[in-house]
Amino acid sequence: MTDLSIARDSRPDVPRPTPPIRPEYERGVAATGAIGDVARPLSPWEKLANVTALRRALLLAVVAAVWQAAALWQDNPLMFPTVSATAAALWDAVLRDNLLSMAWVSLSILLKGYAIAVVLAIGLTTLAVSTRIGDDLLSTLTSMFNPLPAIALLPLAMLWFGLGAVSLTFVLVHAVLWPLALNTHAGFTAVSETLRMAGRNYGLRGPRYVLAVLIPAAFPAILTGLKVGWAFAWRTLIAAELVFGVSSGKGGLGWFIFQNRNELYTDKVFAGLASVILIGLLVENVVFRWIEAHTVRAWGMVR
């Protein structure tokens, strides 16, 4: 044990503040049963700023304004129509071109492909965390197939599934499966060792372990995968509908866009894209936000 006095003498040049000696006290403790929210009230402006929907709506308005200004400045309606022209075309397309039912066709196929991909991704990653060869398999398949564009699968899809919705679903599954599996797997491997051990301590193994421990523990990563997968499902669907979508006369949004692009109705093309954007905003701000609020945010897993 070091002698304090020696150390003290060794640094005589440093000023050595010494705290004052204060009286002791004891206090009664107040009953606190009814402590409510003592937060300071917010100003109306702060309250408004706290409404996420409002802030985002404003942001959208700014984006729209920038678009409108850029389009007016470019003055090339055949390449870059204004917001107002797009909105008019959108309205027109809803009324006369059945845009809503086209969007529904796309959406329903998309949801089917998405659901299949989610199931496959969970299965594949379960395999990957359970066995080493499964891990190799996932990593190899992902790095092989993930970079392949949907168009490359076209001949194979036709060969195996013919034309129509099944092929489209196949291509969608390809679009969603790999990024989702990558995210899910990364999420699984990042689960804390202690949580893993706790789960295995309960006697959980295999699929039950994955379901009850890994999936919720990796949920933030899985959610990201779902978001990325969702976006890429759209990207792929629109590109693939050009090829597969209209075999039975029922075109989707992709077809609508393609057709109007071919006929140089650029405002309608933008209207089609705008509906993709609107659906994206809706899904992000309603579906994914709701899931987030009731899972990872409620659990304190993300800020």
Place this chain on the structure above:
Amino acid sequence: MTDLSIARDSRPDVPRPTPPIRPEYERGVAATGAIGDVARPLSPWEKLANVTALRRALLLAVVAAVWQAAALWQDNPLMFPTVSATAAALWDAVLRDNLLSMAWVSLSILLKGYAIAVVLAIGLTTLAVSTRIGDDLLSTLTSMFNPLPAIALLPLAMLWFGLGAVSLTFVLVHAVLWPLALNTHAGFTAVSETLRMAGRNYGLRGPRYVLAVLIPAAFPAILTGLKVGWAFAWRTLIAAELVFGVSSGKGGLGWFIFQNRNELYTDKVFAGLASVILIGLLVENVVFRWIEAHTVRAWGMVR
């Protein structure tokens, strides 16, 4: 404090094992300076199974064998050539069609777009974690633009950047930016509160804080984003090259695929795709594995 004897009497029916009383002992402690690796030696078979490269090579061989068998069984070389035909076409394309230099053209554009997207994604997410409006901006922009296919940006890209590499780069940035930003942002928000506080305790703020704390702490998620982004850069590049075609005589892999598809050289089309796959495997198993081994794995952040 509960009286143990009462509790004891209250459950007289349960057998109450009592441990034996054993002698105490003391022991000398051996010098342990030179304890080496006392692991049991592995059998040669186990050793082989431990070589990841070997296991993955085997897996690739299996995939190739399945492909070959399926192709032979389908017997439809116009739609689904065999591995051997593809390999021959690949070899031929390397020797006579300058496949390597085409791959290089694609790769260099891809790397440029990728790099720009990474910088933008980091910037955008830094903004998103620093300010609430930045968060709204990222979330809104991502949900708006992520679902848009590259083809939708084509007219705009041409309008702003003309035909050629710049437009391709723009489309690539679009492909990589959003998923990467999504992953990075999710990673940032999942950083543990304690680590955040530790970082801020050092007086780190703004970009320094992001760079020194958030990025390494969220690195597993960022790495996933980089992998997904890499894959989608390829998907997009190949699809976009088909549409943009070539200007000034320098085509990439996508163009090679398109050209050969037009001339019904399906084996060469597959050779083009195979080179995408090979590059994917190489990047995954060399570049990303190396990064992983020296970061998240060394840090014990993933298993």
Place this chain on the structure above:
Amino acid sequence: MNALSRAAIDPSAIAYPVDNALPDAALHRPLLDVSGVTLQYKTRDHLVTACYRVDFQLFQAERFVLLGPSGCGKSSLLKAVGGFLAPVEGAIRLNGQAVTQPGPDRMMVFQEFDQLPPWKTVKQNVMFPLLASGKAKRREAEEKALAAIAKVNLSTFADAYPHTLSGGMKQRVAIARAMAMEPDILLMDEPFAALDALTRRKMQEELLQLWDDVRFTMLFVTHSIEEALVVGSRILVLSPHPGQVKAEVNCHGFDLSSTGSPAFQSAARRIHTMLFADEVEADGVGARS
């Protein structure tokens, strides 16, 4: 109510209360047999030996304490018994069977605060192992969980998520979770380290009470000599890193009421000397293999 005010009891006068003793065979076959166990971690550029040729036996209903300086491999040993870590040398046998994997027969309380699944409320957390291991149906599990939560004084927080709890509260949930399981073997890694004196004492009481009811076998890690004497019936003293067995000491004679007694004090002093004899000269706690 508190130990300081209790009268001292001569520990040598206390023996096990033998009421419904089991047949001899069960008594004389150890439940858990750890023999010559060396544990190592391989990191990228180092090989760390956590403990070296450790042997000890646990008989049924023993409260066995691992005591040793920080980093001597206590947690590692516990993990090995839990089935999470395979020994590179030696063997761990449970009822004569080598331990190869974890299981709900050996409930573990970990040292880390992040052992509670964050997606489950306090109550769900306590119910989780009961349901997962099939030990109880939902209704029964809920009852047991609420009882255990009450024991650790967290009833008002039954529906709170772990991230809203303080460090000590989290540890108490983990303790409740393990106690609700009434397991055959309870593995506890410094469960009371984050608790204040009173809460700690209450937890110790509850634990001993439960032991007396259920007579589980317990392997308990602590760094507090006093706690070892109170909670344990036998103490294994480990040397500093890499941990080796230094001694085994009986302490079934002490309970919560003995802490003030001279016998207790002298036992504490004896173990203290045992543990830290080398340190006085070497003044170093860690040494790397």
Place this chain on the structure above:
Amino acid sequence: MNALSRAAIDPSAIAYPVDNALPDAALHRPLLDVSGVTLQYKTRDHLVTACYRVDFQLFQAERFVLLGPSGCGKSSLLKAVGGFLAPVEGAIRLNGQAVTQPGPDRMMVFQEFDQLPPWKTVKQNVMFPLLASGKAKRREAEEKALAAIAKVNLSTFADAYPHTLSGGMKQRVAIARAMAMEPDILLMDEPFAALDALTRRKMQEELLQLWDDVRFTMLFVTHSIEEALVVGSRILVLSPHPGQVKAEVNCHGFDLSSTGSPAFQSAARRIHTMLFADEVEADGVGARS
């Protein structure tokens, strides 16, 4: 070498060693002024009050201890002083300025084990705040880091990554990190809870030694009354959840050598009674607002 063997000293005979006293003004303006501070957490469906109208002052070079039962808001108070948590009521002033954000003038040792950036080795971890705050250049930081690491007996683990350390070792790295910074104010949240008796004593010694060299101001959270008496110069006793001030007690008279003395024992008993008086009747540690 160990406290048990030391002779008892009358605490009333010990006063601050006043050698180079500062001018009066600095002495009589508190460095840190916490007045009427209420801390609350809003969760999705609850509002949790962590502590209620807490006041205390810290003068320069004081070693101020927060003592209270688990969940009474000690960590929350420390976080508020650290600038991580804004009070919903009352104010925290540092040198007369309201605390609004964290800073390297108030180095914090957290209660959780995951406070070490996992991507930095032990040495890098200790150097990190020195470099980040610009307090030292690389060379100097390395020297200071190695010295601090040696003080916490982890020299052999200087190049190990945190995930390869035991719980107690991680806490020691955090302590080294804070001590290497030689900050004006040191905020420590149960830093020694995961340490065995000897290591803990050594850490306490090092901390007091450093204090004597640097004369930083310290706000220290512990749940051990003995530790509070040894480490602190003044103790704030908090009531159970939600924490309110019960008393302030002086203890500058005790140091590491006094633990055996009757004065120490009686001070410990006094605080014990203060802390747990209500519990005896209520037998409940937590109550939710």
Place this chain on the structure above:
Amino acid sequence: AAEGTIRIAEQFGLGYLPLHVLRHQKLIEKHGKAQGIDVTVDWAQLSGGAAMNDALLSDSIDLGSAGVGPMLTIWDRTRGSANVKSIAALNSMPLFLTTTNPSVRTVKDFTDKDKIALPAVKVGVQARILQIAAEQAFGEGRFDALDKLTVSLPHPDGTAALLSGSAEITGHISAPPFQYQQLQDPKIHKVFSSYDVLGGPHTFNLIWCKEAFRAKNPKTYKAFLDALKEAVAIINTDPEAAADAYLAQNKGDLDRAFVLSLLRDPDIQYTVAPQKIERFAAFMHKVGAIKNKPASWKDTFFEDLHGETGS
């Protein structure tokens, strides 16, 4: 672009042979010299009419080449603004409807089990020709009778599907050379040629630009037009040289004899004068694909060729 540079986009296929020839033989440069300017030519390859029009409208290229449909579309949409018009036609070629279904002799024989592949359902040239044929077969106004059988597939994929007989594709309308490759297979036969449907040879591909380009670069424009005319002349007089140019441009190892046989096919004609544009435009106007109906083919052409006899 300043006078002296010209950016031309071409596509794959025999239809663009005049462009291949003038590129291969550097005819634009040659005719530029005759005008007294040094012309630098930037060549780009794009993959379809829509991309072509996008590139043209965004000023990424000066001259775009594709089928009749895209030309009429952009002419219609830019009337009164950019005023895109044709410079010249490139060729007249027949488009065949081919099928693997032996029971199909006329378009009336297709049943719901059949699928007809074409590059763009409802909007492409191929789709228009099928619509005209359907109207002829099923009666006035019933032009969309077969649309429900059609499937969008790029030429190569459609061809592969038809040749391999494995997908449910039984019919295909593509373009040379795919349709000729298909007909070499004995299982595949021709249902109609577009020449029968439209009543004679018709223009398939054209090349066009904005009015502003022609106005600002009269010399370059003239150099191009002269070069094109010379290229067409070369093709018609020296097929061997044309075939070499084609093979050089398309690098692939297509059979030279096959190319030559196509060049010698009387159905395949290379001429700068348009044929049956008016018939086509009238149909597109009728079905609402274009809003303006050209009174004569001359409305859609710059006046340089107004002296030719077109239709």
